[in-house]
Amino acid sequence: DAKTTQPNSMESNEEEPVHLPCNHSTISGTDYIHWYRQLPSQGPEYVIHGLTSNVNNRMASLAIAEDRKSSTLILHRATLRDAAVYYCILRDRAAGNKLTFGGGTRVLVKP
Amino acid sequence: GAGVSQSPSNKVTEKGKDVELRCDPISGHTALYWYRQSLGQGLEFLIYFQGNSAPDKSGLPSDRFSAERTGGSVSTLTIQRTQQEDSAVYLCASSLSQNNEQFFGPGTRLTVL
Numbered sequence: 679d680a681k682t683t684q685p686n687s688m689e690s691n692e693e694e695p696v697h698l699p700c701n702h703s704t705i706s707g708t709d710y711i712h713w714y715r716q717l718p719s720q721g722p723e724y725v726i727h728g729l730t731s732n733v734n735n736r737m738a739s740l741a742i743a744e745d746r747k748s749s750t751l752i753l754h755r756a757t758l759r760d761a762a763v764y765y766c767i768l769r770d771r772a773a774g775n776k777l778t779f780g781g782g783t784r785v786l787v788k789p
Numbered sequence: 790g791a792g793v794s795q796s797p798s799n800k801v802t803e804k805g806k807d808v809e810l811r812c813d814p815i816s817g818h819t820a821l822y823w824y825r826q827s828l829g830q831g832l833e834f835l836i837y838f839q840g841n842s843a844p845d846k847s848g849l850p851s852d853r854f855s856a857e858r859t860g861g862s863v864s865t866l867t868i869q870r871t872q873q874e875d876s877a878v879y880l881c882a883s884s885l886s887q888n889n890e891q892f893f894g895p896g897t898r899l900t901v902l
Contacts, residue, residue: 712890720895721793721882721893721894721895721896722832722880724891727890765832771888774844774887775820775822775837775887775888775889776822776845777822777824777832777834777891778834779832779833780831781831782831
C-alpha cells in the first residue's frame with residue numbers, strides 16, 4: 679500500500695474548524711483516500727473517503743488536490759467529542775479492502 | 790442495529806497457553822477483518838475473510854496465529870503458545886462487501902504474563 683504522511687498532532691479550539699493535512703505523493707490511480715478516526719479506548723470509526731472529487735458528509739469534508747498527491751480532512755466545527763487520532767489511509771481497490779494504518783494525527787480540542 | 794461485538798473484552802493469560810478470541814460481525818456483512826494494536830502503536834492488519842474463505846492472510850505474524858470463519862458469520866482468532874509480545878488489543882471489523890467502509894468492534898485486550 680502507498681504510504682501517507684501526517685503531522686503527529688494538532689490542536690484546535692472548540693467550535694473552530696480543523697484542517698488535517700495528508701501527503702500521499704506515491705498514490706496510484708486505483709487508490710482511494712480513506713479517513714478513519716479512533717477515539718480513546720475505542721475501535722476506529724469511518725469518517726469519509728474519496729477518489730478524485732471533493733466529498734462532503736455529515737461528519738466532515740474531504741478536499742483532494744488536483745494531482746491527488748495530497749488531501750485535507752476538514753472538521754467544520756470541532757467539538758470535544760472530535761478529540762481522537764485521525765488516520766489517512768490509501769486503499770488500493772484492486773488489492774482487496776485491508777487498511778494499512780500509519781501513525782495518524784492526534785487532534786486535541788480545547789474548550 | 791447491533792454493531793460488531795467481540796469477546797472477551799479482556800483476557801489475561803500465561804505465556805505458553807493458547808487463547809481464542811471471538812468476533813461477531815454485523816449481520817449480513819460478508820467481509821471480516823482482524824487487526825491488532827500494540828501499546829502506543831498503530832493498527833496492524835492480520836487477516837481478511839470474504840465469506841468463509843481467507844484470500845489475504847499476509848498479516849499473520851507467525852504460524853502460531855490462525856483464524857477461521859464459519860457460516861459466513863462468526864470468526865475466531867486463535868493464538869497458540871502465547872508469547873509476551875502477543876500482548877495487544879485485537880480488533881475485528883466487518884463490511885457489507887469488500888469495497889465498503891469497515892465497522893470496528895470494541896476489541897479484545899490480551900495480556901500475556
